[in-house]
Amino acid sequence: MTSTYWESTQRKFWTFTKQQLALERKKIEEAERNLVNLYPLPDKRHLSIYFYHQLSKMARPLGIRQQALATAQVYVRRFYTKVEIRRTNPALVLATALYLACKMEECPQHIRMVLAEARHCWDTSFNDISKIGECEFTLISEMNSQLIIHHPYRSLAELQTHFQLTQEENALAWSIINDHYLTDLPLLLSPHEIAITAIFLAVVLKPTQGGLQVNAAGVANALQALGNARATNGQGTQNRVQKLVDWMAESNIDIECVVECTQELISLYEIWENYTDKACKEPIAKFVKARGLDK
Incomplete structure (x- = not known):
């Protein structure tokens, strides 16, 4: 742990050049070429807007402060530089990222409350608390336990x-x-x-x-x-x-x-200016349902 950005894991391990970041994403896409071709997705920035809207919908009723929401957004972005999105249920990843971010930002939320808001926002069928626990372990593992974010x-x-x-x-x-x-x-x-x-x-x-x-x-x-x-x-x-x-x-x-x-x-x-929720919601729902990731 460190209180300074200059000695932080954020600077040492999670700050890239544009070329490095593009290469990381290309590696993931090449490794999952069949999935990428089978389930096309909109522009990554549209997905980011959609994810932000969903995180905000979960955070608002729980009174989660802005910095915790921002930490969750960074966790999601980091995670998807390591894992192909089509191999995941984004609803579960976002709910887990928000739950973990609240713990790290010292404004913890009960796991049942986060799960309830996730089900409400995503109209999703997953209702097992253990799913968030399993996903939390995966998130922490993919981020190498480097969870402190300097904003x-x-x-x-x-x-x-x-x-x-x-x-x-x-x-x-x-x-x-x-x-x-x-x-x-x-x-x-x-x-x-x-x-x-x-x-x-x-x-x-x-x-x-x-x-x-x-x-x-x-x-x-x-x-x-x-x-x-x-x-x-x-x-x-x-x-x-x-x-x-x-x-x-x-x-x-x-x-x-x-x-x-x-x-x-x-x-x-x-x-x-050209963003719509529908353009993101439908492609995500398609691969989540087809691959049984909502179970």
Whole structure:
């Protein structure tokens, strides 16, 4: 166990390059080529949105806090870098990930309550508590008992005063951090890089009228603002965006990581516009039923 990200198992074993992550997934697909061809699934980002919706439905009645929900999302993403999704019952995996995350985040839930919410949300037939116990063992095993997750929320809390974020900007940055769990970013970048990106986007997007909604066009404009600020190289009027960019340069923050993070979010928001639950629910139900994984 460690209290610092730099010495954590997250950094040592669960942070990849895009190429490494693609290779891991390719290995899984090649090993299960017949299943992959027999049961096509939608875009991984659509699946991530669907899983988030299902986790949220389970978490809300139980009063589970956001960080535990985020930890569950990371567990699910890690697990599916090791195990082909078509070999599992996602309803059971999500319920188990949420149950395990609550224990790790010190807000434990009774296993019967988690099971009841899972059955309600997924309309699933599995009702044996031992199933969650077995799946919990599998999750822990596939993650090599490396269960401590360092989240960007702490970095955001530490930096909000330094950057004099308004209450609205802080809320928007928090919302952007929530959204990044629907992408591969938790497996690609460090928590502080994600927090800094969220702060930058919150300052550029300037939440005022229209609430805290974020979309692809707005984030794309923020990316252009970042490029413009870098091009000025510190010259001209010192607005908040320029000050942020200057601070990143002085702090040795890799601005390319901020750009990469922003591009991933743009991609997410673009594909989210065409998302429907049905497009994910039906293909998942098909292979779960066909392979008897709901028993």
